[in-house]
Amino acid sequence: MSTIDNTLTSFINIASDSDFSIHNLPYGIFSDTKSGKHRAGVAIGEHVLDLSVLETEGLLSLNGGPYFNQSTLNAFIDSGRDNWTQARQTIQTLLSSDNATLRDNADLQKKALFKQADVTMHLPVRVPGFTDFYSSKEHATNVGTMFRDPNNALLPNWNEMPVGYNGRASTVIVSGTDIVRPSGQLKPNPDDRPIFSACKRLDFELETAFVVGKGNHIGQPIAVDDASDHIFGMVLLNDWSARDIQKWEYVPLGPFNAKTFASEVSPWIITMDALAPFKTACPAQEPKPLAYLNEKSSDNSFDIHLSVELLPKDAEKATVICETNFKYMYWSMAQQLTHHTITGCKVEVGDMMGSGTISGPTPDSYGSMLEIAWNATKPVTLKGGETRSFIEDGDTVIMKGYSEKDGIRVGFGEVRGKILPALSFDFDK
Amino acid sequence: MSTIDNTLTSFINIASDSDFSIHNLPYGIFSDTKSGKHRAGVAIGEHVLDLSVLETEGLLSLNGGPYFNQSTLNAFIDSGRDNWTQARQTIQTLLSSDNATLRDNADLQKKALFKQADVTMHLPVRVPGFTDFYSSKEHATNVGTMFRDPNNALLPNWNEMPVGYNGRASTVIVSGTDIVRPSGQLKPNPDDRPIFSACKRLDFELETAFVVGKGNHIGQPIAVDDASDHIFGMVLLNDWSARDIQKWEYVPLGPFNAKTFASEVSPWIITMDALAPFKTACPAQEPKPLAYLNEKSSDNSFDIHLSVELLPKDAEKATVICETNFKYMYWSMAQQLTHHTITGCKVEVGDMMGSGTISGPTPDSYGSMLEIAWNATKPVTLKGGETRSFIEDGDTVIMKGYSEKDGIRVGFGEVRGKILPALSFDFDK
Numbered sequence: 001m002s003t004i005d006n007t008l009t010s011f012i013n014i015a016s017d018s019d020f021s022i023h024n025l026p027y028g029i030f031s032d033t034k035s036g037k038h039r040a041g042v043a044i045g046e047h048v049l050d051l052s053v054l055e056t057e058g059l060l061s062l063n064g065g066p067y068f069n070q071s072t073l074n075a076f077i078d079s080g081r082d083n084w085t086q087a088r089q090t091i092q093t094l095l096s097s098d099n100a101t102l103r104d105n106a107d108l109q110k111k112a113l114f115k116q117a118d119v120t121m122h123l124p125v126r127v128p129g130f131t132d133f134y135s136s137k138e139h140a141t142n143v144g145t146m147f148r149d150p151n152n153a154l155l156p157n158w159n160e161m162p163v164g165y166n167g168r169a170s171t172v173i174v175s176g177t178d179i180v181r182p183s184g185q186l187k188p189n190p191d192d193r194p195i196f197s198a199c200k201r202l203d204f205e206l207e208t209a210f211v212v213g214k215g216n217h218i219g220q221p222i223a224v225d226d227a228s229d230h231i232f233g234m235v236l237l238n239d240w241s242a243r244d245i246q247k248w249e250y251v252p253l254g255p256f257n258a259k260t261f262a263s264e265v266s267p268w269i270i271t272m273d274a275l276a277p278f279k280t281a282c283p284a285q286e287p288k289p290l291a292y293l294n295e296k297s298s299d300n301s302f303d304i305h306l307s308v309e310l311l312p313k314d315a316e317k318a319t320v321i322c323e324t325n326f327k328y329m330y331w332s333m334a335q336q337l338t339h340h341t342i343t344g345c346k347v348e349v350g351d352m353m354g355s356g357t358i359s360g361p362t363p364d365s366y367g368s369m370l371e372i373a374w375n376a377t378k379p380v381t382l383k384g385g386e387t388r389s390f391i392e393d394g395d396t397v398i399m400k401g402y403s404e405k406d407g408i409r410v411g412f413g414e415v416r417g418k419i420l421p422a423l424s425f426d427f428d429k
Numbered sequence: 430m431s432t433i434d435n436t437l438t439s440f441i442n443i444a445s446d447s448d449f450s451i452h453n454l455p456y457g458i459f460s461d462t463k464s465g466k467h468r469a470g471v472a473i474g475e476h477v478l479d480l481s482v483l484e485t486e487g488l489l490s491l492n493g494g495p496y497f498n499q500s501t502l503n504a505f506i507d508s509g510r511d512n513w514t515q516a517r518q519t520i521q522t523l524l525s526s527d528n529a530t531l532r533d534n535a536d537l538q539k540k541a542l543f544k545q546a547d548v549t550m551h552l553p554v555r556v557p558g559f560t561d562f563y564s565s566k567e568h569a570t571n572v573g574t575m576f577r578d579p580n581n582a583l584l585p586n587w588n589e590m591p592v593g594y595n596g597r598a599s600t601v602i603v604s605g606t607d608i609v610r611p612s613g614q615l616k617p618n619p620d621d622r623p624i625f626s627a628c629k630r631l632d633f634e635l636e637t638a639f640v641v642g643k644g645n646h647i648g649q650p651i652a653v654d655d656a657s658d659h660i661f662g663m664v665l666l667n668d669w670s671a672r673d674i675q676k677w678e679y680v681p682l683g684p685f686n687a688k689t690f691a692s693e694v695s696p697w698i699i700t701m702d703a704l705a706p707f708k709t710a711c712p713a714q715e716p717k718p719l720a721y722l723n724e725k726s727s728d729n730s731f732d733i734h735l736s737v738e739l740l741p742k743d744a745e746k747a748t749v750i751c752e753t754n755f756k757y758m759y760w761s762m763a764q765q766l767t768h769h770t771i772t773g774c775k776v777e778v779g780d781m782m783g784s785g786t787i788s789g790p791t792p793d794s795y796g797s798m799l800e801i802a803w804n805a806t807k808p809v810t811l812k813g814g815e816t817r818s819f820i821e822d823g824d825t826v827i828m829k830g831y832s833e834k835d836g837i838r839v840g841f842g843e844v845r846g847k848i849l850p851a852l853s854f855d856f857d858k
Contacts (some may be wrong), residue, residue: 072640128557128598129597148681155680157616157623157680160622160623161614163678163685164685165594165595165682165685166594166689167595168595169557170557170776173647179648180648180773182772183771183772184772185589185771194590194719196720196849212451218600218602218690219690221852249590249680252577252679252683253593253679254594254679254681254683254684256592257685257772257774259771260595260649260772261774262773281727287622290852291626292625292856337684342612342613342614342686342688343613343628343671343674343687343690344609344611344691345600346599346600348599378569381685385816404438423649423650427721427723
C-alpha cells in the first residue's frame with residue numbers, strides 16, 4: 001500500500017499541482033444547488049465524483065451498503081476496512097485512463113461528476129467526540145516560554161505522555177463557515193476584576209485531526225501497535241482560540257470558553273491509505289516512552305507540508321505567514337489514540353482528534369499567531385503593509401496541506417475561515 | 430407550577446417514602462426481559478408506566494409524535510416545552526385516583542405497568558456533549574487546600590465564573606454498569622519517572638447533572654434569564670475519578686484520562702417542573718457577578734438532599750459516608766449554561782452538564798473520598814469495621830437524592846456503581 005504506482009493516470013484532466021490526484025481520492029459530503037441533497041463524494045482534480053450515483057448505478061456495491069446517499073460518512077466508515085479498501089480500489093479503477101465505464105459514458109459523467117466550484121461542502125462526519133492534543137514540542141515549548149518559565153518551558157509530564165484534553169464536538173464546523181468574534185471574560189489588569197469584552201487576542205491554531213474509523217469498548221484500551229487500524233483518515237483543523245479568555249480561565253481545569261466557539265476543519269477526509277506512501281519517522285523520543293506507548297514501528301508519522309495564509313478584508317493577496325510540516329510532531333497519532341483509551345475511555349467512529357498546534361523549529365514555521373508575533377512583541381507585516389499580532393475582524397485565515405513524492409501529490413485542499421465582528425450585548429434591558 | 434397540590438393521589442399504591450410520587454413522574458428508558466425492546470417510561474411508586482403503550486392506545490397524543498417507542502428521549506425533549514407540559518399533565522391525570530381510564534382497565538394496566546424490579550434501565554438520552562463544572566465553593570476550597578495552597582485555596586477566577594471543562598460524552602453510562610478500575614500513568618515518586626499502574630486512588634464525585642432541553646445556535650449565547658427555558662431536567666451523577674492519574678496529568682490542560690473512563694448517571698430524569706416546588710436561593714454571590722451572569726431571580730437553586738453510601742464487597746450493609754444538599758452550590762445551573770455559551774458555544778438537546786462535586790460545609794457533607802478522608806489522612810471507618818481512604822475493588826458506591834416538602838417527596842432514585850479489578854496488561858507479547 002505504501003508504494004506509488006506513478007504510471008496510474010485519470011481520464012479526467014488533473015493539474016500537476018492539484019491536491020486531488022487519482023492517488024488521493026478523499027471523501028466528503030457535498031450538495032449541489034439544484035437538489036440541495038447532501039451525499040458523499042470523492043474529490044478528483046477540480047471535480048467531485050458523486051458516490052451515491054455510483055451506488056445507484058451498481059458500480060460501487062459494498063458489503064452492507066448502500067452508504068453514500070447519506071448526509072455523513074459515519075455508516076460507511078463504520079462498515080470497516082474491507083469496505084474502505086474495496087471502495088478505494090473501485091473508485092480508482094473507475095477514474096483511471098484505461099477504464100471505459102465512466103470515461104466513455106457521457107450520460108453517466110453528467111450525472112456523477114460535478115465541478116467543485118458548483119457544490120457546497122458540508123461536515124464530512126457526525127463528530128461524537130472531539131479531543132485536542134498538544135503534541136508539538138516546539139509549540140509547547142514556545143507557549144511555556146511565554147506564559148510560564150523560559151527555563152522550564154516544558155512541564156514534566158509533556159515528555160512522558162501525549163497531553164490532551166476534551167474539546168467540544170458541537171462546534172466542529174466545516175471550512176467556509178464564518179466565525180463571530182467571541183466575547184467573554186478577560187482580565188487585562190491583574191489588579192482589577194475581570195471585564196466582559198469581545199476577545200482582543202483572537203488566534204488560529206494550525207493543526208491536523210485524525211478521524212476515528214473503528215471504536216473500542218468502554219474499559220478496553222487500544223494497544224499502540226493496533227492503533228493505526230482504528231484511524232480512517234485526516235483533515236486540516238483550525239482550532240480557533242481566544243488567548244485572553246484562555247489565559248484567565250484555564251487554571252486549573254484547562255481551556256474551555258477560549259476553545260469551544262469554533263474548531264474548523266477541511267471538508268475532505270484524506271484516507272490513511274492515500275497517505276501511506278508519505279510515512280516517515282516521528283522525532284526521536286527521549287526518554288523512551290513507557291511500554292504502553294512504545295510502538296514497534298518507527299514509521300509512525302507522515303511528511304505533510306502545511307501552511308497558513310492570512311487575507312485581510314480589503315487585501316488583494318493573502319500572505320503566507322507559516323510553513324511547517326506534520327512530521328515535526330513529537331507524539332504519533334497511534335500514541336495519542338492509545339493514551340486516550342488507556343484508562344478505558346471509549347472512542348467512536350467519526351471522533352476527531354486534533355494534533356495540537358503544529359510548530360516547526362524556526363519562527364516562520366510556528367503554527368499560531370501567538371508564537372509568530374511572539375506574544376504581540378513581533379507583529380507580522382503582511383503584503384499590503386498592514387501588521388498583525390492577532391486576528392482582526394474581516395481577516396480570513398487559510399490553511400493548506402499536501403504530501404508530495406516521486407511526482408505524486410496527495411493534498412488536503414484547505415480550511416478557510418473568516419472572522420466577523422463580535423455581537424453587541426445589552427445586559428440592562 | 431411551583432405550588433404543590435398535596436391532595437393529588439394515585440390509584441397505584443405508593444409508599445410515603447417513595448421517590449416516585451405522582452408529583453414526580455421522571456422519564457427514563459427501560460426494557461423488559463420478554464421483548465427486550467427499549468422504550469420510554471415514567472416511574473411511579475415501584476412501577477414503570479410504559480409511555481409507548483399510552484401512545485399506541487391513543488391516550489397520550491403529542492404534537493409531532495409519536496415519541497416514546499424509541500431508545501432515547503431526545504426526540505421527545507427536542508419537541509419542546511408545550512409537549513413537556515402536556516405529557517406531564519396527561520400522565521398525572523391518567524395515574525390519579527379519580528381518573529378511571531387506567532385505574533379501571535385491568536388489561537391496559539397489564540400492558541402498560543411494569544414492576545421496576547422486573548425491568549432494565551438504560552441511558553435515558555443520547556448525550557451529544559458532556560461538561561463538568563466545579564461550582565461548589567466548599568469542594569473547590571478543600572481541593573485547593575490539599576493540593577495547592579491553604580492560604581489561597583480558591584483560584585482568583587473561581588469567584589468570577591462557573592469554572593468548567595469539557596468531559597467525555599462517550600463514557601456517560603447508566604447506573605448499574607460495573608466499572609473496571611482504570612490503569613494509566615502515575616507518578617508516586619517525584620524524583621522518579623512515572624510508572625504504568627492500576628489507579629491506587631480511585632474516587633467518586635457526588636454530583637448532579639442537568640439535561641439540556643433546548644439548544645442554541647453557534648455564535649448565539651443563551652442569556653442568563655432565559656437559561657432555565659433550556660433545561661429539561663436533572664439526574665444524579667457519579668463522576669468517577671482517578672486522583673493519582675489526575676494529579677500527574679492535569680497541568681496545564683486539565684483533567685483527561687483521570688475522568689474519561691466513567692461518568693455514571695441515575696436512569697430517571699427528574700423534570701424541572703417536578704422540582705419547581707423545591708426552589709431556593711443560591712448562596713449569596715460576592716462579588717456580584719458580571720452582568721452577563723447576573724440573574725434577576727434569586728430562586729435559582731433547589732433544595733435537594735443528597736447522600737453517598739459505600740458498600741464493600743462482602744459487607745451486609747452500606748455505610749452512609751456523606752449527606753449534603755444541592756443548595757450549597759455557589760453557581761446556579763442557569764449561570765453555568767450561560768457561561769458555557771457566552772463565547773458562542775453550541776449546546777444540544779441531551780447534553781449533560783455536571784455540577785461538579787457537591788460538598789457542604791462540614792466533613793460529613795463532603796462529596797468525594799478525597800475530601801472525606803482528607804487526602805488519606807483520615808480514613809473512614811465503615812459499619813463492618815473496615816476503613817477506606819479511597820475506593821477498593823468490589824466496593825459499590827450508591828448515591829441518592831430527593832426533595833421533600835409539605836409531605837410531598839420528589840426523588841431521584843439512585844446511581845449505583847461497582848468497581849471491578851483492573852485489567853492485566855502484557856506489553857512484552
